[in-house]
Amino acid sequence: MTAVLLIEDDDRIRLSLSMALEDEGYTSYTAATAEEGLAEQRRRPADTVLVDLMLPGMDGFECIRQLRRDTEVPIIVISARDDTHDIVAALEAGADDYVIKPVAVKELAARLRALRRRSKVAAAAATAPAATVFTFGDLQVSPDAGEVRLNGTPVPVTRTEFRLLCELAAHPGLVLSRQQLLQRVWGYEFGDERVVDVHVGRLRHKIELDNAKPRHLVTVRGLGYKLQP
Amino acid sequence: MKPIGLRARVSAAFAVGALLLSACVSLVSYELIRNTLFAERERTAVRAAYFDATVVNAGVTGPVPDVSEALSALDTGADRFVLLHLGGEWYSRTAEPAAGTAIPAGLQEMLGRGEAGAQRIQRDTVPALVVGIPLSGSAAFYEIVSLQELDRTLQLLALVLTAVAIMVAAGGAAVGWYVTRYALRPLTVVAGAAREVAAGDLGTRLDPDTEPDLAGLSHAFNHMADQLARRLEKDRRFAADVSHELRSPLQTLEAAVSVVHRRKDGLDERSAAAVTLIAAEVTRFQSLVEDLLELARSDQPVHREQIDVTELARAVCRSRGLPEDLVTRVPGTPEIWRVDRRRIEQTLANLIDNAIRYGGGPIAIRLGTAGEGRCFLEVDDEGPGVAEEHRPMIFDRFVRGPAANARGGGDGTGLGLSIVAGHAAAHDGSATVLDRPGGGARFRVELTA
Numbered sequence: 001m002t003a004v005l006l007i008e009d010d011d012r013i014r015l016s017l018s019m020a021l022e023d024e025g026y027t028s029y030t031a032a033t034a035e036e037g038l039a040e041q042r043r044r045p046a047d048t049v050l051v052d053l054m055l056p057g058m059d060g061f062e063c064i065r066q067l068r069r070d071t072e073v074p075i076i077v078i079s080a081r082d083d084t085h086d087i088v089a090a091l092e093a094g095a096d097d098y099v100i101k102p103v104a105v106k107e108l109a110a111r112l113r114a115l116r117r118r119s120k121v122a123a124a125a126a127t128a129p130a131a132t133v134f135t136f137g138d139l140q141v142s143p144d145a146g147e148v149r150l151n152g153t154p155v156p157v158t159r160t161e162f163r164l165l166c167e168l169a170a171h172p173g174l175v176l177s178r179q180q181l182l183q184r185v186w187g188y189e190f191g192d193e194r195v196v197d198v199h200v201g202r203l204r205h206k207i208e209l210d211n212a213k214p215r216h217l218v219t220v221r222g223l224g225y226k227l228q229p
Numbered sequence: 230m231k232p233i234g235l236r237a238r239v240s241a242a243f244a245v246g247a248l249l250l251s252a253c254v255s256l257v258s259y260e261l262i263r264n265t266l267f268a269e270r271e272r273t274a275v276r277a278a279y280f281d282a283t284v285v286n287a288g289v290t291g292p293v294p295d296v297s298e299a300l301s302a303l304d305t306g307a308d309r310f311v312l313l314h315l316g317g318e319w320y321s322r323t324a325e326p327a328a329g330t331a332i333p334a335g336l337q338e339m340l341g342r343g344e345a346g347a348q349r350i351q352r353d354t355v356p357a358l359v360v361g362i363p364l365s366g367s368a369a370f371y372e373i374v375s376l377q378e379l380d381r382t383l384q385l386l387a388l389v390l391t392a393v394a395i396m397v398a399a400g401g402a403a404v405g406w407y408v409t410r411y412a413l414r415p416l417t418v419v420a421g422a423a424r425e426v427a428a429g430d431l432g433t434r435l436d437p438d439t440e441p442d443l444a445g446l447s448h449a450f451n452h453m454a455d456q457l458a459r460r461l462e463k464d465r466r467f468a469a470d471v472s473h474e475l476r477s478p479l480q481t482l483e484a485a486v487s488v489v490h491r492r493k494d495g496l497d498e499r500s501a502a503a504v505t506l507i508a509a510e511v512t513r514f515q516s517l518v519e520d521l522l523e524l525a526r527s528d529q530p531v532h533r534e535q536i537d538v539t540e541l542a543r544a545v546c547r548s549r550g551l552p553e554d555l556v557t558r559v560p561g562t563p564e565i566w567r568v569d570r571r572r573i574e575q576t577l578a579n580l581i582d583n584a585i586r587y588g589g590g591p592i593a594i595r596l597g598t599a600g601e602g603r604c605f606l607e608v609d610d611e612g613p614g615v616a617e618e619h620r621p622m623i624f625d626r627f628v629r630g631p632a633a634n635a636r637g638g639g640d641g642t643g644l645g646l647s648i649v650a651g652h653a654a655a656h657d658g659s660a661t662v663l664d665r666p667g668g669g670a671r672f673r674v675e676l677t678a
């Protein structure tokens with residue numbers, strides 16, 4: 001049974017959503033504050049975390065950062081705010097995806113499944129023997145070992161970031177559009193391309209010396225991204 | 230009538246001022262030069278006449294007066310004409326009977342009294358000077374000096390001075406035009422700042438210290454920009470609050486309805502029907518809230534970026550389970566457009582949804598260029614089309630097609646097309662509906678990309 005942790009301060013939303021998620025076959029843990037949610041996740045780790053942005057006390061952004069600090073658990077933001085700044089800030093804090101309230105339960109379940117699929121692939125890759133290694137100059141991506149190395153030093157990346165990097169590494173020098181990446185990495189038929197942009201930005205922080213002048217993960221204006229030595 | 234511009238007025242004032250000044254200077258100098266030249270000419274003529282008179286006097290007062298001999302002995306040149314009045318007879322070097330008539334009576338009288346005199350006359354339309362000198366006895370010697378040369382010189386001078394006056398006036402206008410450009414330059418800065426604010430850069434402010442004379446204007450402009458930014462921020466925050474307050478209960482409704490709806494088989498018939506109604510209305514209410522929020526922020530600045538619109542259109546089709554090959558790009562159309570992603574995505578989605586709802590689904594989605602840096606999006610359907618009389622209001626808010634009314638209200642919000650029109654306008658474009666050749670409607674959005 002897949003467990004979902006729902007961090008949401010609105011009692012009614014928390015109750016109704018957890019019921020709806022249980023109907024979809026998930027076990028739901030709930031928390032009304034970020035602090036409570038973090039404690040809950042330590043005590044009884046869920047497979048996916050749903051977090052609201054506007055929370056009393058510690059806000060959702062900080063909650064995501066703290067979750068990200070110790071785990072690679074997939075995080076979906078579920079917020080009533082559709083301000084671009086909030087969305088980008090939440091993704092930059094480490095969220096894997098976001099949905100705007102009101103989200104249809106079917107839609108939310110589909111996203112949870114897509115995220116789970118990705119996590120399983122990444123987890124399976126992590127246990128497989130190291131076979132293929134993509135090398136881009138000082139950057140090494142080993143999809144099978146689930147490892148990224150820069151100058152031989154392992155780089156800590158989240159599962160989504162890792163999947164994104166593997167997808168680009170599997171097509172060296174080839175431009176992948178944001179929609180292609182959304183389909184292949186996030187498993188969405190259709191989604192917000194800012195999710196891709198923010199993840200690329202986060203990856204650059206980890207694998208590039210100068211974010212403003214990326215050497216490996218370059219933007220091809222209007223088309224998408226590619227990985228090069 | 231269009232009012233005359235400030236620059237034109239200032240330039241005209243400069244021109245008139247310069248013209249008045251230069252005309253005065255010209256007139257005064259013309260008069261001075263004219264008087265000086267005439268006085269000079271007169272002096273010379275009088276001196277020459279006296280000399281000639283002495284010669285003639287000697288010739289006619291001798292024992293045997295020989296008038297013609299005395300006259301012909303004079304060296305007069307072409308522009309001097311001598312006359313002698315002797316004993317009631319006029320003598321000249323040429324036999325000219327009416328020669329004496331050129332001499333004014335007043336001058337003849339003066340000489341009759343034994344006084345010398347000079348007078349300006351008009352002789353055969355040529356200006357001339359008559360110098361009369363009484364000789365011994367009753368004889369009088371006249372010399373007529375042509376002033377034609379002098380007159381020509383003065384005409385030329387007048388012409389030159391007029392030309393100078395006109396040129397100075399033109400120069401004044403040019404200086405006015407040039408000076409006002411500099412004087413108005415600070416206003417150009419203000420205009421530029423206003424344009425930036427209008428384009429959405431609300432942080433634009435003027436530095437009141439750069440142009441002390443316009444400090445008041447700069448302060449007023451900055452105050453206006455501050456107020457505008459505050460208003461917009463307030464509106465934005467209100468819209469965000471409204472959106473939050475509306476969306477949160479909708480989330481509860483959505484989740485709760487899905488829980489009940491899942492169990493509707495266990496409900497009695499009436500309750501099941503009611504739950505189905507609630508579920509449908511919750512969905513419609515959600516769309517309505519989203520569309521209203523969209524309209525509320527439609528005046529926010531357009532955030533243009535480089536977008537592959539073809540790919541975007543294909544993605545919208547995918548998300549609705551439509552085949553991607555509905556989307557075609559007219560050959561020669563650029564792949565990348567500079568547009569606001571969210572707005573164009575929504576435009577495409579609304580047009581496609583509209584075609585699904587009222588036109589039996591889209592049969593073609595076309596992207597192309599419309600000249601002058603404009604691009605178009607077209608969505609064709611094979612539905613009943615839109616009657617001519619409905620076209621003007623179809624982009625108004627809460628207007629639904631007749632098909633929707635026939636179905637009892639339909640499931641659309643009635644806002645989709647007005648949002649499309651708003652997005653088109655935000656891209657300096659327009660939305661129209663046409664007949665598709667072969668039947669059906671063709672929705673066309675033109676925009677600058």
